[in-house]
Structure formats: C-alpha cells, structure tokens
Amino acid sequence: MRSLPRALGAASLLAVSVPLAAADSSPEARIVAAADAARADDALAWDFVEGITTEVGPRQAGTEAEARGRAWAVKWLKAHGFARVAVEPYLMSTWVRGDERAEIVTPFAQPMRITALGNSASTGDAGLTGEVVRFESYAALEAAPAGSLAGKIAFIDHAMQRTQDGSHYGVFGNVRRAGPSLAASKGAAAVVIRSIGTESHRTPHTGGTSFATGIAPIPAGALSNPDADNLDRMFERAGGAPIVMKLVLTPRDLGQTTSGNVVAEVTGRDPALPPLLLACHLDSWDLGTGAIDDGAGCGIIAAAASRVAKAGQPLRTIRVLFAGAEETGLWGSKAYAAAHKGEAIYAGLESDFGADRVWRIDSNFSKTDPALYRELALAVARFGVAPSNDVATGGADLNLARESNAAIIDLQQDGTRYFDLHHTPDDTLDKIDPAALRQNVAVWTQVVGILANRAEPIARGE
Amino acid sequence: MRSLPRALGAASLLAVSVPLAAADSSPEARIVAAADAARADDALAWDFVEGITTEVGPRQAGTEAEARGRAWAVKWLKAHGFARVAVEPYLMSTWVRGDERAEIVTPFAQPMRITALGNSASTGDAGLTGEVVRFESYAALEAAPAGSLAGKIAFIDHAMQRTQDGSHYGVFGNVRRAGPSLAASKGAAAVVIRSIGTESHRTPHTGGTSFATGIAPIPAGALSNPDADNLDRMFERAGGAPIVMKLVLTPRDLGQTTSGNVVAEVTGRDPALPPLLLACHLDSWDLGTGAIDDGAGCGIIAAAASRVAKAGQPLRTIRVLFAGAEETGLWGSKAYAAAHKGEAIYAGLESDFGADRVWRIDSNFSKTDPALYRELALAVARFGVAPSNDVATGGADLNLARESNAAIIDLQQDGTRYFDLHHTPDDTLDKIDPAALRQNVAVWTQVVGILANRAEPIARGE
Numbered sequence: 043m044r045s046l047p048r049a050l051g052a053a054s055l056l057a058v059s060v061p062l063a064a065a066d067s068s069p070e071a072r073i074v075a076a077a078d079a080a081r082a083d084d085a086l087a088w089d090f091v092e093g094i095t096t097e098v099g100p101r102q103a104g105t106e107a108e109a110r111g112r113a114w115a116v117k118w119l120k121a122h123g124f125a126r127v128a129v130e131p132y133l134m135s136t137w138v139r140g141d142e143r144a145e146i147v148t149p150f151a152q153p154m155r156i157t158a159l160g161n162s163a164s165t166g167d168a169g170l171t172g173e174v175v176r177f178e179s180y181a182a183l184e185a186a187p188a189g190s191l192a193g194k195i196a197f198i199d200h201a202m203q204r205t206q207d208g209s210h211y212g213v214f215g216n217v218r219r220a221g222p223s224l225a226a227s228k229g230a231a232a233v234v235i236r237s238i239g240t241e242s243h244r245t246p247h248t249g250g251t252s253f254a255t256g257i258a259p260i261p262a263g264a265l266s267n268p269d270a271d272n273l274d275r276m277f278e279r280a281g282g283a284p285i286v287m288k289l290v291l292t293p294r295d296l297g298q299t300t301s302g303n304v305v306a307e308v309t310g311r312d313p314a315l316p317p318l319l320l321a322c323h324l325d326s327w328d329l330g331t332g333a334i335d336d337g338a339g340c341g342i343i344a345a346a347a348s349r350v351a352k353a354g355q356p357l358r359t360i361r362v363l364f365a366g367a368e369e370t371g372l373w374g375s376k377a378y379a380a381a382h383k384g385e386a387i388y389a390g391l392e393s394d395f396g397a398d399r400v401w402r403i404d405s406n407f408s409k410t411d412p413a414l415y416r417e418l419a420l421a422v423a424r425f426g427v428a429p430s431n432d433v434a435t436g437g438a439d440l441n442l443a444r445e446s447n448a449a450i451i452d453l454q455q456d457g458t459r460y461f462d463l464h465h466t467p468d469d470t471l472d473k474i475d476p477a478a479l480r481q482n483v484a485v486w487t488q489v490v491g492i493l494a495n496r497a498e499p500i501a502r503g504e
Numbered sequence: 505m506r507s508l509p510r511a512l513g514a515a516s517l518l519a520v521s522v523p524l525a526a527a528d529s530s531p532e533a534r535i536v537a538a539a540d541a542a543r544a545d546d547a548l549a550w551d552f553v554e555g556i557t558t559e560v561g562p563r564q565a566g567t568e569a570e571a572r573g574r575a576w577a578v579k580w581l582k583a584h585g586f587a588r589v590a591v592e593p594y595l596m597s598t599w600v601r602g603d604e605r606a607e608i609v610t611p612f613a614q615p616m617r618i619t620a621l622g623n624s625a626s627t628g629d630a631g632l633t634g635e636v637v638r639f640e641s642y643a644a645l646e647a648a649p650a651g652s653l654a655g656k657i658a659f660i661d662h663a664m665q666r667t668q669d670g671s672h673y674g675v676f677g678n679v680r681r682a683g684p685s686l687a688a689s690k691g692a693a694a695v696v697i698r699s700i701g702t703e704s705h706r707t708p709h710t711g712g713t714s715f716a717t718g719i720a721p722i723p724a725g726a727l728s729n730p731d732a733d734n735l736d737r738m739f740e741r742a743g744g745a746p747i748v749m750k751l752v753l754t755p756r757d758l759g760q761t762t763s764g765n766v767v768a769e770v771t772g773r774d775p776a777l778p779p780l781l782l783a784c785h786l787d788s789w790d791l792g793t794g795a796i797d798d799g800a801g802c803g804i805i806a807a808a809a810s811r812v813a814k815a816g817q818p819l820r821t822i823r824v825l826f827a828g829a830e831e832t833g834l835w836g837s838k839a840y841a842a843a844h845k846g847e848a849i850y851a852g853l854e855s856d857f858g859a860d861r862v863w864r865i866d867s868n869f870s871k872t873d874p875a876l877y878r879e880l881a882l883a884v885a886r887f888g889v890a891p892s893n894d895v896a897t898g899g900a901d902l903n904l905a906r907e908s909n910a911a912i913i914d915l916q917q918d919g920t921r922y923f924d925l926h927h928t929p930d931d932t933l934d935k936i937d938p939a940a941l942r943q944n945v946a947v948w949t950q951v952v953g954i955l956a957n958r959a960e961p962i963a964r965g966e
C-alpha cells in the first residue's frame with residue numbers, strides 16, 4: 043500500500059514557481075527549476091493514476107467503462123487548469139471477454155489458467171475439446187504442413203526474455219499478434235499461446251490478435267507461464283500419449299460502439315506556431331486497472347505539461363492527447379490523425395511503457411538537427427538519461443506526427459519489469475514506484491519545456 | 505522453466521552408497537555421506553513434486569482429485585522401494601468452490617478479485633449486494649456493537665508482515681480463521697477479508713474458516729492484496745458515500761466423502777522399537793497445484809527416508825505419513841491419531857512450510873535430553889542450520905505424536921516467501937528452488953539417519 047498526498051492544485055503549483063522566478067527569471071532557468079521540482083515532489087502524475095485506477099478501474103476500449111474513464115479525465119484536466127478540454131468521438135468495433143476456462147482432460151487431468159486474446163472467436167458455452175499440438179516457436183508453426191492441424195489445438199510456445207528496451211516484445215509478440223491466424227490457416231480448431239510475459243505468475247497476459255483477410259477467427263487464448271511450463275512437462279511425461287485439452291472461451295463482438303479521444307491543451311503565446319503533441323492512451327485492457335498501461339503515461343504527460351505551464355506561458359501550444367482504444371487496434375490514434383490531417387505538429391512524444399525510469403532519449407532528428415538533440419540530451423543527463431544512436435519512431439498514438447513527418451522524441455523507459463505486468467490483472471497501482479514516476483515527470487518537464495519555448499523549426503531533412 | 509533429470513531409481517541410489525561404505529563403513533559416517541550426497545545431487549524430492557504437480561495437479565481434500573493424488577503417491581512410493589505402502593481411508597465433510605466474483609457497484613464501479621474461504625456459505629447464483637463496512641483489524645471488528653452489521657458486508661483489513669519464521673500467520677491468520685464467524689455473530693450478511701498474504705498480486709489467498717457453534721455460516725471471501733488496497737483508497741476518496749459491493753460466491757457442501765492417508769515405511773532392523781514418524785500432507789487447496797503446500801514436504805521426507813535406507817537398514821522403522829485433508833480441518837491427522845491410538849512413537853517430524861532452506865532446529869527435548877539435541881544441532885550445522893531456544897510443537901499432521909507425548913523436532917524452513925504463494929493459484933513448481941529443496945533433503949537425511957539408528961530412548965521428562 044502506497045499513499046501519497048492528493049494532487050497539488052493549480053494554485054499551489056503556481057506558488058512553487060515564485061521563489062524560482064525570483065532567483066533567475068529566464069525561461070530556461072524556470073524550466074530547469076520546474077523539472078527539478080517535479081523530481082523532488084511531483085504529486086500530480088500520481089494523483090492521476092491513483093484516481094483513475096481507483097475511481098474508474100479497467101477501461102476497455104469501446105465499453106461503458108472507457109466512457110467513464112473519459113468523463114473522469116475531462117473533469118480532472120479541467121480541475122487542473124487545462125484549456126480546450128474536449129472529447130473527440132469516433133466509432134469502433136468492440137470485442138468483449140466472456141467466460142474463460144481451460145483444463146487438461148487426459149492424461150493428466152487438471153485445470154489451467156487462460157485468458158482470451160482480443161478478437162478471439164467463441165468456443166460456445168459447451169466448449170471445445172481437442173488434442174494439443176505443441177510448436178516451440180512461431181517459426182515451427184510456419185513449418186507445419188497445410189491442413190495438418192485439422193481439429194487440433196495448436197500450442198505456440200516461445201522463449202521471450204526480460205529486456206530493458208522491450209525489444210523482445212517486437213519479436214516474440216508476433217506469437218500473439220499473428221500466431222492464431224497462422225494456426226487457423228493450417229486448420230487448427232483453436233490456439234493457445236504461452237503468455238507474452240516475463241514473470242511466473244498464474245495471471246495470463248491478454249492482448250490483441252488479428253486474423254488475416256479470408257481466415258475465419260478461431261478461439262485463441264494465452265496460458266499463464268506456469269501453466270505453459272506445466273504443459274511442456276506433460277509432453278515430456280506423457281510418453282507420446284495424446285494430450286487433450288478442453289477450452290471454454292465465450293467472448294462476443296458488440297459491433298460498432300462509440301469511443302473517443304480526450305484532448306486538452308496549454309495554450310501557447312503564439313497559437314499559430316505548430317504545437318507539441320504529447321500522447322498516451324486512456325483505455326486499458328479489462329483484466330487489470332490500467333495503471334502502468336497506460337494510466338501512468340497520461341499522468342506523466344499531463345503533469346509535465348502542467349509544470350511547464352506553471353513555469354510561465356510557453357511560446358508554443360502543448361496539446362495533450364489521451365487517446366482512446368489503443369489496445370484493440372489504435373482506433374483513437376487513427377481517428378485523431380484523420381480528424382487533424384494536414385495540421386502541422388512541431389514534435390510528437392508519447393509515454394506508454396509503464397512508470398519505471400527514463401534511461402535514454404532517442405529522436406528522429408539527431409542527424410538533421412544535432413544541436414537540438416545534443417541540447418535536449420544534455421538537459422536530461424542530470425536525471426540519468428543518456429543519448430543513443432537509435433531512431434525514434436514514436437508511440438502508437440502518434441499516427442498524426444508520423445503521417446505529417448514531424449519530429450519525434452522517445453523518452454525510453456526502463457522496461458525490465460514491464461512484461462511482468464503488461465495486459466495482466468496485476469497492472470495495478472501498487473506496481474508503480476513513486477520516485478520513478480517523479481523522475482519521468484522531471485524528464486518530460488525538461489524536454490517539453492525546452493521545445494515549447496523554442497521558436498526555430500526542427501531540421502528534419504527530406 | 506526449470507527441468508531436472510527424473511528420479512534416480514532405487515538401483516542408482518543403492519549404487520551411490522558403495523564407494524562411501526568402502527571409505528568408512530560406520531553407520532554414522534554413512535549417514536553423513538548420505539546427507540552430503542543429498543545436498544549435492546538429490547533428484548528424488550524434485551521428482552516427487554514435479555510429478556504430482558504435473559500429473560495430478562490440485563488435490564483438494566475429499567475430492568476425486570485427492571484420490572488420484574493418493575493413487576499416484578502409492579505408485580510412486582512402491583516404485584521407490586518403500587514397504588507396507590497403503591491407504592488408510594476415513595470419512596470427512598467436503599466443501600467445494602463454485603463461481604466467485606466481486607464488484608464495486610457504487611460509487612467507483614469496477615470488478616475485484618476474490619476467492620471463497622473454505623466453509624463459506626453461498627450467496628446463491630443471483631449474488632448478494634450490500635454496503636461495505638471496513639474494520640482495520642480483527643480487534644476493531646470485535647469492538648463493533650452487536651447487530652450493528654445487519655445487512656452489511658464486513659471488510660476485515662490487517663497489517664500482516666513478511667516474517668522468516670511465519671509467526672505473523674499465527675496472529676493475523678485469525679482474521680481468516682475466526683473473522684467470518686465474528687462478523688456473522690454481529691449480523692453481517694457477508695464478509696470479505698484482505699488476503700492473508702505478503703505479496704501484491706491479483707491472486708487472492710484461500711484457506712479454511714470456521715463458524716462457531718450456533719453461528720450460521722455466511723458468504724466469506726478473500727480479496728487480493730491489490731484489491732484490498734484499492735478498497736482502502738475508495739474509502740479515502742468516497743467522501744463518506746456508501747461503498748456498495750456485489751458478491752457472487754456459490755460454493756457447495758458435498759456432505760460426507762471418503763478421503764485417506766497414504767502410509768509407507770522403511771522397515772527397521774528391530775520393528776519392535778517405537779518408529780520415527782515423518783509427516784507431510786498430500787492434499788492441497790484447489791487454486792494452485794500444491795507444490796510448496798505441500799508436495800515439496802512429501803518429497804523431502806520421502807527422499808530423506810530413502811537416503812537413510814540406502815545408507816544401510818536403520819535400527820528403527822521409519823514411518824512415512826502423507827496425510828490427507830489437512831487444509832480443511834486436519835481430517836487425516838485426526839483419523840491417523842485415532843486409528844493408531846496407543847502406539848508409541850520415537851519422534852515425530854513434519855515438513856509443511858514450503859521448500860526454502862531449513863535454518864533452525866527446534867525440539868521439545870532440548871532441556872530433558874540436551875545431549876541428543878546438541879548432537880543433532882551439531883550434525884546439521886554444516887548445512888547452515890542453528891539451534892534455538894524455541895520449543896517444537898510439530899506440524900498439523902503430527903496429532904499422534906503430540907497425543908502420545910513423543911519427542912518432536914521442527915526443522916524450521918525459511919518462510920520469508922511462503923505467504924507470497926500460500927493458498928494461491930501461484931503455488932506451482934516454478935516457485936521451488938532446486939538447491940534449497942536439496943538442502944532440505946540433506947538436513948532431513950542427517951537428522952532422520954541419526955534418530956533411526958539410535959537405540960536409546962529420548963528423555964522427555966514428565
């Protein structure tokens with residue numbers, strides 16, 4: 043149990059800047075002081091993530107719970123002094139979970155912990171029983187002959203490891219994203235995967251999957267890692283006897299429902315200049331309460347924007363985008379890019395990788411505008427952030443920035459623990475380290491503060 | 505994922521003792537060598553716990569799964585050379601879990617993770633809705649006026665901490681064991697407790713509760729620790745508005761069913777001498793697979809007995825008791841004590857506190873037979889085990905030893921992590937450290953080896 047004081051209100055945040063301004067009133071110095079103050083005592087990001095996880099909880103895309111999340115966020119943003127707070131609605135296809143149970147029927151009867159993947163088909167209430175065929179990897183499944191899985195349940199294993207930069211998710215995540223469609227294309231009746239996760243708890247990791255055009259969806263679920271281990275041992279101990287599993291997964295498609303993006307801004311002194319776009323996503327998977335994914339991200343960007351505002355009205359407008367429906371197909375990001383097509387963006391940044399410390403700053407302009415990149419990297423070095431040679435590609439909700447060829451900065455968070463929690467019931471407030479959350483706000487305040495007060499364009503080349 | 509070679513068979517264990525016997529053939533030296541060998545390479549305890557968790561899984565008392573566990577254990581004990589392997593049946597009252605769901609209805613609607621406590625009443629399929637009244641401790645609930653909880657759902661919080669010796673379970677465990685009955689006595693419609701656990705995962709801890717004579721059972725469940733934290737925050741944030749919860753818990757009483765104890769022995773050279781009694785329990789809660797509670801314990805005692813046997817037939821018989829139905833009321837321990845009433849026991853020892861290292865040796869004869877206690881303590885010091893001033897009281901399945909005033913030795917295991925896993929779905933094989941498991945077998949082999957080859961009675965005083 044962690045408990046922190048409630049949000050500092052707008053008034054108290056304003057008060058913070060007074061002695062600093064007295065000491066040195068240059069915009070640069072005020073931003074440095076604002077970032078240092080965030081590191082020392084920021085409570086705004088915590089208030090956001092504590093509030094939304096406690097008062098709303100899970101916010102699955104397209105559901106009534108996501109709508110309650112939007113209403114809560116609108117109220118919170120207004121209470122903390124943001125301008126032009128609004129909801130921008132769009133329609134989306136909505137899938138919701140039903141019952142979910144798995145058991146080994148023979149030879150080693152016992153229940154297993156499973157959760158359905160987003161877009162899974164239903165087994166029907168009576169369930170589906172079939173022999174399990176194990177594949178050690180996505181590549182092994184690719185090698186299976188066409189039609190060889192008819193009537194079978196494909197089990198796709200994998201060897202994802204813990205990585206600081208989260209890079210294994212890109213590779214092994216393919217088991218979840220594309221494995222079910224691949225298994226279906228070979229005739230499988232259903233598919234179970236080892237959870238795309240790095241911990242060993244009986245809390246399976248959900249997440250979206252998609253079926254290729256012309257492939258009829260099949261039931262698809264993730265076993266927890268200890269259950270996948272147990273299934274592996276069953277194969278070792280069964281002496282070749284068939285391992286038969288029964289699955290009950292009863293998700294439903296709700297058809298088109300309304301979702302929405304929540305937008306707000308800190309209005310700049312020159313609103314004609316291209317704004318900064320700070321993004322996160324407000325929806326979460328239904329199993330947890332959306333603390334690290336991505337309540338924390340919304341808290342971080344809002345707290346940083348607020349800190350920068352309190353340090354003196356910035357030159358450029360700072361737009362905050364709490365995107366909707368990221369988890370089930372980037373509906374919010376796509377809708378925002380479509381609605382704002384043609385609008386110039388100065389730079390886009392997203393926080394959507396938990397709440398552990400920022401350890402690296404990447405950009406897509408280190409070669410074209412090295413002086414700016416160096417300035418930013420030097421400015422955040424005191425928070426333990428280093429430059430890199432990686433090219434920033436931006437978070438999922440930055441489609442508009444990518445489509446408009448804007449500058450993008452990735453403030454890379456430490457992902458070592460992220461896939462212990464990602465898309466599980468354990469995505470809850472207690473997993474957030476308040477000191478690491480404050481470090482995030484400090485780094486964001488520093489970077490956003492520099493950019494929002496900068497007149498020059500960012501050189502991006504062709 | 506951990507994987508170890510399968511059990512060394514009886515033949516290979518016999519082979520191990522040959523070079524040792526050649527070096528020094530005294531019984532004492534052979535036992536020292538057997539314990540050292542267990543520390544280095546024991547695979548028998550691991551084979552037991554891997555086998556029963558993989559091939560049987562959960563083994564809830566009184567159910568068909570527990571019966572499969574008995575059959576599996578009988579086969580395993582015979583395969584590893586134990587004598588007089590048998591099942592001693594008894595009747596018991598059996599309770600089984602049904603559906604279990606909890607949600608906050610207002611003001612902060614969201615689902616919570618709950619599990620029913622053993623002996624909980626059912627809410628019926630339609631569930632039960634009521635205002636939650638929070639008590640910070642069992643003592644606070646005791647202070648509530650009679651009748652004050654009519655129609656309410658009592659929430660009993662507590663502040664259990666991580667302890668190496670598990671002592672907080674004795675104190676705070678009372679919230680689970682007696683809290684529901686106390687709440688019912690004050691008119692509560694239902695009760696939810698904070699899980700009796702030390703971790704922060706969405707895996708609530710089940711466990712037995714009992715209702716006092718004359719108190720009608722009410723629905724009773726445990727929230728996971730993160731959910732209990734969330735509920736605490738709701739009370740802080742609700743501004744005094746009532747917090748209303750809906751509970752669906754549909755457990756059933758199956759009436760009388762047959763359970764049983766599995767017994768086996770290593771026959772001593774003088775079967776007329778009182779035997780050693782080594783106990784563990786074979787049943788587990790249904791949520792996990794009974795790895796640390798108590799598959800590991802059965803593996804440890806069986807592996808130690810086997811090691812001692814292979815070091816040369818012991819003077820005294822070693823009885824192994826895999827008790828049934830410990831979790832739901834010590835049915836097996838009571839049945840064994842009744843069936844064997846009047847039989848003398850030389851000493852009783854139980855392994856039922858996980859699979860982490862033994863760090864302390866306690867006995868109930870340190871004052872009456874200090875030479876023996878000192879001998880034992882010195883013999884296990886090389887494994888990192890220290891003596892203490894505590895008086896051993898024995899595990900739950902040692903009723904016969906207690907009732908016959910036998911010597912009792914507690915080989916205390918490190919419980920620091922135990923209540924992270926206890927009675928949760930996370931009680932699975934991956935939580936066992938193979939090196940720590942081997943240390944257990946080594947310590948047990950040393951102690952059992954000394955006692956089983958000792959002719960003198962143990963001085964117990966009055």
